Amino acid sequence: MNPKWAEENLQTIRTLMERSALYRRALAPILLFAGVIGIATAGFGLFFHLDRGWDFCGLWIGAAIIAIAGSFAIARRQALKDSEIFWSPPTRRVAQALAPPLSAGLFFGVLMTGIPDNQEVAIITSLLWILFYGCAVHAAGFFMPRGMKLFGWLFILCSGGLFAELLLRWRQFELNPHLLMGFFFGGLHLAYGAYLYLTEKKTPHA
Amino acid sequence: MNPDLFLQLDRVIHEKGRLAIMSMLAAAPELSFTELRDALTMTDGNLTTHIRALQEGGFVSVAKSYQNRRPLTTCSLTTEGRKAFGEYINLLEKIVRQNKPK
Numbered sequence: 001m002n003p004k005w006a007e008e009n010l011q012t013i014r015t016l017m018e019r020s021a022l023y024r025r026a027l028a029p030i031l032l033f034a035g036v037i038g039i040a041t042a043g044f045g046l047f048f049h050l051d052r053g054w055d056f057c058g059l060w061i062g063a064a065i066i067a068i069a070g071s072f073a074i075a076r077r078q079a080l081k082d083s084e085i086f087w088s089p090p091t092r093r094v095a096q097a098l099a100p101p102l103s104a105g106l107f108f109g110v111l112m113t114g115i116p117d118n119q120e121v122a123i124i125t126s127l128l129w130i131l132f133y134g135c136a137v138h139a140a141g142f143f144m145p146r147g148m149k150l151f152g153w154l155f156i157l158c159s160g161g162l163f164a165e166l167l168l169r170w171r172q173f174e175l176n177p178h179l180l181m182g183f184f185f186g187g188l189h190l191a192y193g194a195y196l197y198l199t200e201k202k203t204p205h206a
Numbered sequence: 207m208n209p210d211l212f213l214q215l216d217r218v219i220h221e222k223g224r225l226a227i228m229s230m231l232a233a234a235p236e237l238s239f240t241e242l243r244d245a246l247t248m249t250d251g252n253l254t255t256h257i258r259a260l261q262e263g264g265f266v267s268v269a270k271s272y273q274n275r276r277p278l279t280t281c282s283l284t285t286e287g288r289k290a291f292g293e294y295i296n297l298l299e300k301i302v303r304q305n306k307p308k
Binding site for chain 2: 004006007009010012013016017018019020145146199
């Protein structure tokens with residue numbers, strides 16, 4: 001018998017227990033919070049015409065930081081209610097899954113701020129963010145209910161389709177980047193959050 | 207490997223599918239049948255068979271209720287199940303320690 005067998009079994013058990021702990025996290029409040037931040041940011045950007053260069057990227061990077069910090073706080077509040085430690089192994093797993101694509105998105109966002117002002121740059125940045133965010137959600141979805149993986153795929157496929165549209169109709173592609181961001185990061189989060197709110201199991205531990 | 211330790215492992219829990227179910231339930235007060243099925247990517251029939259075996263062994267209890275007028279089946283570990291799972295983990299740890307090069 002393979003001497004590593006027991007060790008591998010223990011590792012599998014650990015992973016499954018972590019996944020089980022994450023399954024109990026209520027995602028509806030997190031998605032609704034992210035959706036509200038997305039809609040508010042899009043409205044703010046549209047109202048003040050922050051459509052270009054640093055204005056656009058700075059606004060949305062700031063919104064992303066608030067959304068991520070807020071979501072983390074909501075998830076941790078649930079965990080602490082369940083007497084889990086603050087930086088639990090499942091939290092570490094999710095953070096590890098989210099970190100590479102989100103860091104790539106931040107890197108490209110900062111890089112785009114250096115390109116001379118024009119709206120196409122903001123559109124390309126938005127599509128890259130949608131793509132990276134989709135990858136991040138899909139990676140973290142391994143530890144969450146199946147719907148989160150599909151949610152990630154929706155972002156990935158939509159960004160791919162819009163990129164293709166952008167390449168085919170360069171110059172005629174007229175879309176306000178705040179509307180694009182507002183739809184994906186605001187509207188879709190609110191819609192999925194509302195769906196989960198109505199369907200998630202309401203139990204004292206959730 | 208000391209065969210005595212291996213022989214002490216609970217046969218019911220030791221099967222791959224049932225061990226996965228026990229692991230998921232050990233970290234949660236209860237999980238629905240759908241949650242278990244989706245998390246473990248098992249078929250309905252396969253999961254039902256494993257849960258029945260665990261129920262017969264006295265390790266898992268199954269409760270049926272309604273949520274939004276739809277039937278909801280939830281599973282949880284019994285006290286005996288939690289104890290047996292703890293003992294199973296302890297045995298695995300002993301086996302790992304025994305196999306570590308000195």
